[in-house]
Amino acid sequence: MNLKPVSYGFLSAYSKYEFDRLSKYVTSIPYKVFHASLDDRQNLYEGPLLNTKAPCYPFVTDLSIACTGEVTLCCLDWDRRFVFGNLNNGKLHDILEKEDVRLVANKLMHGQRTLDICRRCNWVR
Numbered sequence: 001m002n003l004k005p006v007s008y009g010f011l012s013a014y015s016k017y018e019f020d021r022l023s024k025y026v027t028s029i030p031y032k033v034f035h036a037s038l039d040d041r042q043n044l045y046e047g048p049l050l051n052t053k054a055p056c057y058p059f060v061t062d063l064s065i066a067c068t069g070e071v072t073l074c075c076l077d078w079d080r081r082f083v084f085g086n087l088n089n090g091k092l093h094d095i096l097e098k099e100d101v102r103l104v105a106n107k108l109m110h111g112q113r114t115l116d117i118c119r120r121c122n123w124v125r
Contacts, residue, residue: 012036041076047120053111054124059096061125071095073104077117
């Protein structure tokens with residue numbers, strides 16, 4: 001995977017407390033905090049299997065990192081069932097260069113949705 005530097009961050013805040021806390025975060029990377037709510041993605045894990053063949057670029061366009069430092073598959077994996085590493089234990093570059101991450105990313109970029117959650121998703125990002 002040809003890694004580019006992180007250029008901007010979007011942080012989800014699910015409460016006013018979290019919005020205020022995250023808004024005060026100091027970092028060299030520009031970011032925006034937005035109010036979020038857990039939508040119907042919580043039902044995605046048990047949703048019907050779809051036949052979506054469209055590519056998806058979760059590790060390229062909108063990398064998801066949980067508040068725990070876990071690098072997850074995507075923002076729809078709210079329950080963090082597909083975690084590829086943790087920033088508390090390693091560097092982002094090293095996590096994204098792991099063979100299993102590269103394999104999943106390559107398949108998704110070619111429209112091969114092999115992970116269970118991806119087989120139930122019709123988002124194209």
